[in-house]
Amino acid sequence: xxxxxxxxxxxxxxxxxxxxxxxxxxxxxxxxxxxxxxxxxxxxxxxxxxxxxxxxxxxxxxxxxxxxxxxxxxxxxxxxxxxxxxxxxxxxxxxxxxxxxxxxxxxxxxxxxxxxxxxxxxxxxxxxxxxxxxxxxxxxxxxxxxxxxxxxxxxxxxxxxxxxxxxxxxxxxxxxxxxxxxxxxxxxxxxxxxxxxxxxxxxxxxxxxxxxxxxxxxxxxxxxxxxxxxxxxxxxxxxxxxxxxxxxxxxxxxxxxxxxxxxxxxxxxxxxxxxxxxxxxxxxxxxxxxxxxxxxxxxxxxxxxxxxxxxxxxxxxxxxxxxxxxxxxxxxxxxxxxxxxxxxxxxxxxxxxxxxxxxxxxxxxxxxxxxxxxxxxxxxxxxxxxxxxxxxxxxxxxxxxxxxxxxxxxxxxxxxxxxxxxxxxxxxxxxxxxxxxxxxxxxxxxxxxxxxxxxxxxxxxxxxxxxxxxxxxxxxxxxxxxxxxxxxxxxxxxxxxxxxxxxxxxxxxxxxxxxxxxxxxxxxxxxxxxxxxxxxxxxxxxxxxxxxxxxxxxxxxxxxxxxxxxxxxxxxxxxxxxxxxxxxxxxxxxxxxxxxxxxxxxxxxxxxxxxxxxxxxxxxxxxxxxxxxxxxxxxxxxxxxxxxxxxxxxxxxxxxxxxxxxxxxxxxxxxxxxxxxxxxxxxxxxxxxxxxxxxxxxxxxxxxxxxxxxxxxxxxxxxxxxxxxxxxxxxxxxxxxxxxxxxxxxxxxxxxxxx
Ligand code: ZN
Ligand code: ZN
Ligand code: FE
Numbered sequence: 001x002x003x004x005x006x007x008x009x010x011x012x013x014x015x016x017x018x019x020x021x022x023x024x025x026x027x028x029x030x031x032x033x034x035x036x037x038x039x040x041x042x043x044x045x046x047x048x049x050x051x052x053x054x055x056x057x058x059x060x061x062x063x064x065x066x067x068x069x070x071x072x073x074x075x076x077x078x079x080x081x082x083x084x085x086x087x088x089x090x091x092x093x094x095x096x097x098x099x100x101x102x103x104x105x106x107x108x109x110x111x112x113x114x115x116x117x118x119x120x121x122x123x124x125x126x127x128x129x130x131x132x133x134x135x136x137x138x139x140x141x142x143x144x145x146x147x148x149x150x151x152x153x154x155x156x157x158x159x160x161x162x163x164x165x166x167x168x169x170x171x172x173x174x175x176x177x178x179x180x181x182x183x184x185x186x187x188x189x190x191x192x193x194x195x196x197x198x199x200x201x202x203x204x205x206x207x208x209x210x211x212x213x214x215x216x217x218x219x220x221x222x223x224x225x226x227x228x229x230x231x232x233x234x235x236x237x238x239x240x241x242x243x244x245x246x247x248x249x250x251x252x253x254x255x256x257x258x259x260x261x262x263x264x265x266x267x268x269x270x271x272x273x274x275x276x277x278x279x280x281x282x283x284x285x286x287x288x289x290x291x292x293x294x295x296x297x298x299x300x301x302x303x304x305x306x307x308x309x310x311x312x313x314x315x316x317x318x319x320x321x322x323x324x325x326x327x328x329x330x331x332x333x334x335x336x337x338x339x340x341x342x343x344x345x346x347x348x349x350x351x352x353x354x355x356x357x358x359x360x361x362x363x364x365x366x367x368x369x370x371x372x373x374x375x376x377x378x379x380x381x382x383x384x385x386x387x388x389x390x391x392x393x394x395x396x397x398x399x400x401x402x403x404x405x406x407x408x409x410x411x412x413x414x415x416x417x418x419x420x421x422x423x424x425x426x427x428x429x430x431x432x433x434x435x436x437x438x439x440x441x442x443x444x445x446x447x448x449x450x451x452x453x454x455x456x457x458x459x460x461x462x463x464x465x466x467x468x469x470x471x472x473x474x475x476x477x478x479x480x481x482x483x484x485x486x487x488x489x490x491x492x493x494x495x496x497x498x499x500x501x502x503x504x505x506x507x508x509x510x511x512x513x514x515x516x517x518x519x520x521x522x523x524x525x526x527x528x529x530x531x532x533x534x535x536x537x538x539x540x541x542x543x544x545x546x547x548x549x550x551x552x553x554x555x556x557x558x559x560x561x562x563x564x565x566x567x568x569x570x571x572x573x574x575x576x577x578x579x580x581x582x583x584x585x586x587x588x589x590x591x592x593x594x595x596x597x598x599x600x601x602x603x604x605x606x607x608x609x610x611x612x613x614x615x616x617x618x619x620x621x622x623x624x625x626x627x628x629x630x631x632x633x634x635x636x637x638x639x640x641x642x643x644x645x646x647x648x649x650x651x652x653x654x655x656x657x658x659x660x661x662x663x664x665x666x667x668x669x670x671x672x673x674x675x676x677x678x679x680x681x682x683x684x685x686x687x688x689x690x691x692x693x694x695x696x697x698x699x700x701x702x703x704x705x706x707x708x709x710x711x712x713x714x715x716x717x718x719x720x721x722x723x724x725x726x727x728x729x730x731x732x733x734x735x736x737x738x739x740x741x742x743x744x745x746x747x748x749x750x751x752x753x754x755x
Contacts, residue, residue: 212355214319236611268375387745475504482739501700502594513592521746565605
């Protein structure tokens with residue numbers, strides 16, 4: 001008898017992989033166990049040599065939804081007593097490290113049972129099995145068994161108990177398993193769901209409790225209903241995601257290729273952002289945006305809703321007031337959403353942690369996460385350098401939390417804008433849960449350097465209460481480190497990071513956001529940045545691209561003429577603004593690339609005032625897509641002594657000239673992206689000459705921009721750079737917490753003064 005330890009990496013969780021391994025073991029006569037782990041499926045097998053060989057060969061033909069990237073086999077010493085069975089473990093426990101799987105869309109076998117009138121789970125809205133259903137959102141602690149999930153409210157009936165204890169069955173140790181006799185119910189039963197479907201058809205807005213919280217739903221093709229929802233949510237033109245009844249309807253809404261379609265249908269069931277195809281729907285749900293985010297029904301309740309006749313495309317937006325967390329509890333939902341929804345669909349399966357839908361957008365056929373949440377949280381990544389037990393809270397917007405045992409890092413679901421106290425509460429409960437699940441005893445807590453962030457203040461309190469260290473990490477250094485972690489860059493290999501985003505507190509107290517940093521986890525040196533302009537009135541100016549455009553015009557030695565759209569938009573504010581900018585009163589310098597996009601967007605009369613974060617840049621990109629670029633002058637590169645500066649004056653001047661020459665707006669918008677990418681590339685080449693570092697990393701929220709990313713990536717590759725882009729965590733502030741953990745592990749974090 002010999003023993004082997006096998007680790008299988010790839011898409012192996014939530015795809016029926018463990019039952020597949022179990023069957024392989026039964027057929028080849030080996031014993032042992034199989035479990036999900038932090039980076040794959042872990043198997044221990046015991047048996048005679050030929051049987052183990054046969055077992056390993058069987059692993060080469062995995063179930064249809066799985067993808068095996070790597071099989072690592074190790075010989076291990078045999079146990080004192082060989083097990084006489086083969087077992088499936090729900091989660092892997094190894095030296096105190098256990099991972100809870102993400103929530104997974106209902107599987108095809110469960111859907112079949114749900115559609116079968118003779119099945120005891122016929123039309124049961126909470127059907128689940130070992131391969132599907134909620135996990136992360138219902139887990140309250142460890143060990144991961146039914147007692148430590150919110151399913152504790154529903155003791156298994158005799159029949160469900162038999163399923164649960166049958167290792168050959170599809171529900172062996174499936175914690176969320178239940179049936180109509182013993183499990184959760186919709187308040188008002190299926191009749192209520194039928195009613196909701198017809199309410200949606202007649203234009204009402206319905207709040208529907210799902211897997212990670214409530215959605216606000218309405219008929220996406222009903223222009224009035226969508227406008228009403230927009231008004232009630234005080235959302236301005238911010239895009240809504242939609243849920244399409246099936247994949248063919250999804251294809252009629254957005255242009256997506258095979259890869260994007262398979263992501264849409266994957267067990268994680270994210271929102272996939274694709275180029276809009278349906279013009280009328282597009283104008284209503286995502287005005288000014290070239291794309292629509294679409295998802296497929298993922299909870300059984302969604303499938304039933306469509307079966308009962310709900311409109312084939314629904315707006316499905318997070319059930320919250322702007323900036324607040326998504327509602328998860330019926331009482332709280334009735335209270336907070338009563339002004340938004342006409343009616344409610346509640347159920348009694350408790351949600352322990354809120355979890356918004358994940359969002360993915362493909363750039364050059366590579367999936368880029370915009371929001372990593374339901375279906376992928378918690379995300380576990382190995383740290384490429386050893387650290388210690390710690391917790392990180394991210395920045396302010398799009399926050400996630402991250403906990404680490406020094407060897408692995410676990411990134412939480414999307415938490416949101418932690419400038420609201422409600423969201424800060426979710427940050428706290430998320431950290432409490434993750435620390436418990438991953439058995440972390442934090443020795444330090446890490447936040448952004450921005451002293452005004454509530455999350456940084458919360459971290460400081462956390463540190464005082466526990467008498468542990470509180471560290472701060474510079475915003476763009478954290479962005480950079482998050483990219484290095486996901487590419488498993490080792491701690492001695494430097495990378496040239498191009499960090500472009502909206503707002504990040506700089507080491508000099510100004511606002512950074514257009515930086516070229518060279519270094520690694522421990523240290524990053526600022527070799528180049530955009531020439532700072534003045535932000536009139538500080539952060540408040542980010543709501544007014546016309547004011548930023550005016551500042552850029554001054555910085556570019558251009559006079560404020562009324563034929564320039566931004567100046568026309570300023571109207572009576574002109575003289576006050578001029579005196580602020582010339583005297584520098586209440587102005588903060590910024591090198592933010594986000595602000596440069598705001599300026600261009602306003603100068604081209606695309607957007608003068610933003611109603612949601614990133615609007616001006618998103619609308620500029622949407623206009624640029626699909627147009628012929630007008631060639632504009634590149635930004636100038638200035639040797640500023642302490643580093644290079646990318647001065648956008650020539651670009652701004654050229655843009656105004658093109659505008660005055662009557663060139664098409666779309667083409668100028670396109671040319672702006674192209675010229676900026678060219679300037680950044682030249683700057684990167686200069687920094688490479690200085691440092692010898694030829695691996696470039698693209699990070700920061702601006703890299704959600706497909707046009708800029710494509711140009712810059714293409715240029716850099718042409719110049720001989722290796723290019724790293726985000727595939728695991730988002731380039732935006734959703735990745736900060738992971739980066740903060742890595743910088744702290746590298747010893748590059750700054751100790752906060754206590755008090
Ligand atoms: Zn299932
Ligand atoms: Zn039951
Ligand atoms: Fe950022």
